[in-house]
Amino acid sequence: MRTLIRNGRVTLPDRVQDADVLVENGRIVAVEGPAQMGPVTADRSIDAAGCYVLPGFMDFHTHVDDQIGRFYLADSYESGTRVALQNGITTLCTFVTQGPEQSLVQAIATARAKAQGHSHCDVLWHLTPTSFEPADLRALEVLLAAGYRTLKLYTTYKAAGIFASYGRIEDLFRRLGPLGAQFMVHCEDDAVIAAVDPRLLDLGQAHSHTRLRPAKAETVAIQRVVDLAITYRAALHVVHVSTAEGARIIVRNRAKGKLSFETCPQYLVLDDSWLQRPDGHHWLCSPPLRTGRAELLELARSGAADVIATDHCAFRPEDKDSWDGTDLRVVPNGLPGIGALAHVTWKIWEDDPDRAALGLSTHLALNPARRAGVQDRKGALGPGQDADIVVLDPAGPEQPLRSTLVPAFEAFPGFTSKLMFRHVLLRGDPRVENGRLLDPDQPQGLLLQPSPATLSFP
Numbered sequence: 493m494r495t496l497i498r499n500g501r502v503t504l505p506d507r508v509q510d511a512d513v514l515v516e517n518g519r520i521v522a523v524e525g526p527a528q529m530g531p532v533t534a535d536r537s538i539d540a541a542g543c544y545v546l547p548g549f550m551d552f553h554t555h556v557d558d559q560i561g562r563f564y565l566a567d568s569y570e571s572g573t574r575v576a577l578q579n580g581i582t583t584l585c586t587f588v589t590q591g592p593e594q595s596l597v598q599a600i601a602t603a604r605a606k607a608q609g610h611s612h613c614d615v616l617w618h619l620t621p622t623s624f625e626p627a628d629l630r631a632l633e634v635l636l637a638a639g640y641r642t643l644k645l646y647t648t649y650k651a652a653g654i655f656a657s658y659g660r661i662e663d664l665f666r667r668l669g670p671l672g673a674q675f676m677v678h679c680e681d682d683a684v685i686a687a688v689d690p691r692l693l694d695l696g697q698a699h700s701h702t703r704l705r706p707a708k709a710e711t712v713a714i715q716r717v718v719d720l721a722i723t724y725r726a727a728l729h730v731v732h733v734s735t736a737e738g739a740r741i742i743v744r745n746r747a748k749g750k751l752s753f754e755t756c757p758q759y760l761v762l763d764d765s766w767l768q769r770p771d772g773h774h775w776l777c778s779p780p781l782r783t784g785r786a787e788l789l790e791l792a793r794s795g796a797a798d799v800i801a802t803d804h805c806a807f808r809p810e811d812k813d814s815w816d817g818t819d820l821r822v823v824p825n826g827l828p829g830i831g832a833l834a835h836v837t838w839k840i841w842e843d844d845p846d847r848a849a850l851g852l853s854t855h856l857a858l859n860p861a862r863r864a865g866v867q868d869r870k871g872a873l874g875p876g877q878d879a880d881i882v883v884l885d886p887a888g889p890e891q892p893l894r895s896t897l898v899p900a901f902e903a904f905p906g907f908t909s910k911l912m913f914r915h916v917l918l919r920g921d922p923r924v925e926n927g928r929l930l931d932p933d934q935p936q937g938l939l940l941q942p943s944p945a946t947l948s949f950p
């Protein structure tokens with residue numbers, strides 16, 4: 493099966509140009525200007541006039557089909573990957589967290605059972621190890637060699653059993669860094685948070701969340717972890733940076749190590765004023781929405797954030813509203829975002845559409861694919877790559893953002909977008925037309941990493 497995508501503005505890793513894209517058997521075989529391409533016979537032809545042609549996006553940071561504290565998330569693999577694919581995301585990256593009394597291998601098997609056959613786009617897992625006995629570390633070594641590359645660590649959340657001390661992080665950088673591990677670290681210093689006296693705050697006000705988890709917690713943790721990554725030459729990706737100062741620590745040190753970071757749509761276009769609303773607790777997330785988003789937005793505009801990802805974490809309305817108005821610390825922390833990712837990212841550069849298209853391709857495709865170690869098949873429009881392709885009309889009908897398709901509070905109410913996903917191809921197959929899934933009963937997403945059942949563990 494050959495597909496020719498004609499007449500589009502094609503985003504390449506370093507530029508945007510008029511070109512045609514030829515796809516054969518699920519892979520891209522050529523990207524050429526119409527004159528160079530010459531006459532081509534194709535089984536299917538897609539006219540991309542007036543549209544950008546982009547590599548399929550990755551949301552590098554999402555939580556779906558998982559238990560977070562007392563609450564089960566609203567999105568399954570089916571609904572999470574559906575809203576993803578309808579909005580140009582052809583690879584959803586999400587987390588497998590090792591539970592208590594569970595091996596990471598067992599946790600992956602459980603996640604595979606939930607995702608297999610139900611995922612509309614491809615799925616790539618980041619691993620969150622929580623136990624570090626010798627057998628756990630040996631299993632991690634096998635998984636790293638087999639294509640699981642990204643490990644998530646938390647400098648906070650002791651009560652949830654996922655906290656890793658700086659000593660632990662140092663040990664893992666030293667031991668697993670040389671094996672190619674890409675460390676994703678949630679940076680909020682637990683000691684800075686513990687030093688806040690909640691009795692001095694009005695815990696009946698959602699806005700107090702910003703003082704329970706102050707900006708200083710983020711910058712202190714980023715500085716510590718960046719220093720360790722430089723010392724041990726470990727690849728460090730700081731997740732969901734919410735402060736300009738935190739971002740600058742990474743930017744300043746970039747030349748000294750393998751450092752990258754992501755920020756999220758909510759930290760770029762929302763701020764702590766949303767927490768002042770009567771329903772402000774709906775916007776509780778960690779790190780919190782803050783003042784000073786304009787500075788972070790300016791950094792993102794300059795291209796400083798390697799990746800823009802959502803930290804999608806959709807809770808059911810009844811769970812967000814289970815708070816009785818006394819202690820806000822019982823409210824589940826997280827916002828939905830998958831369906832808003834491309835639309836909000838576009839807004840960063842919307843005055844310059846070519847720049848916006850390049851921004852989507854860099855921060856939602858190329859850079860996340862490199863961090864995940866799948867750049868040989870994902871993240872760019874080039875010969876040999878999976879034909880995960882987005883045909884994006886920047887001048888469609890204006891529509892409200894929809895972060896998730898399941899019942900959950902919308903994180904971006906009142907925000908609209910004119911982006912229309914005319915076509916989304918997954919490995920060459922047309923799966924979305926004009927924002928609608930073509931074959932909702934036949935999910936075609938692949939799990940990109942091997943089943944642990946096919947691996948041998950010592």
Ligand SMILES: [Zn+2]
Binds near residue numbers: 553554555803
């Ligand atoms: Zn997260």
